[in-house]
Amino acid sequence: MSSCDTALYPVEIDVNGEKRTIQVRGADILLHILRDKLGLTGSKSGCNNGDCGTCTILVNRQPIKSCLMLTVEADGKQITTIEGVTNSPVQNAFVHNQAFQCGYCTPGFIVNCEGLWNAHPHADEETIRVWLESNICRCMSYEEIHHAVKDVFTPI
Template identity: 90%
Template sequence: MSANDTAMYPVEFDVNGEKRTIRVRAADILLHILRDKLGLTGSKSGCENGDCGACTILVNRQPMKSCLMLTVEADGKQITTIEGLMNSPVQKAFVQNQAFQCGYCTPGFIVNCEGLWNVHPHADEETIRVWLESNICRCTSYEEIHHAVKDVFTPK
């Protein structure tokens, strides 16, 4: 065994419904592994300190900022990225409400709102507002984003 092999750890997780096993260093951040090793580039690197939310993923159906999570912490977990949410009601509402400008923050917002749906399927106005505070849109599409999220939670 080489010195490089001893510094690597096997991690097995479910990513978007597919079992994956990968060997990583103890210090590898999940965001970088998702993007660079697994080719899931929907989660974006924005601030790399948990402030912007562009890297938001779901871990066991709960929102998590992947720039703050070590890959070894994902062992045995269910990971969902924006690529795993194709045609979700949240994604459709963002499109219908044109809740984006440049689109850089959009995957993080959609994943975060999907997490809101998982935790609070009948979220009220205040819960939605508080939940959206964890993501930043530099283009200031907040009004459209808020309308999109309200559409998902408004009974039809």
């Protein structure tokens, strides 16, 4: 193993409103650091190639698949995980619409939809549909998820 494989780099991030400095290797994936070093296990490892969205987090309010991001790329950034999303309209709509079955994909969907809310607070039907394409629900709760998200953008 070469010395560059074991070198540690300090990374300063704001995770869910808490400033953290962590030592990471250059190859450390942000998802693994969040789960294994910081104990934030809400973001899940599904595919590890960016297809499923179970690992979605917000980086500077934009949805990012944390399995595709090196931790060193997060230096100086604001990170929001599902643990940092509390009592939001999106989260409440998921509960109200029972937009989950096994729950494995739910944190990724909720965080992704928080990103939609940040980017397009008045999203139309097409924007919602396109935005939801970045996440996969293997239990097929798409109808309930779609209803939940629509409720956030078109309240009763």
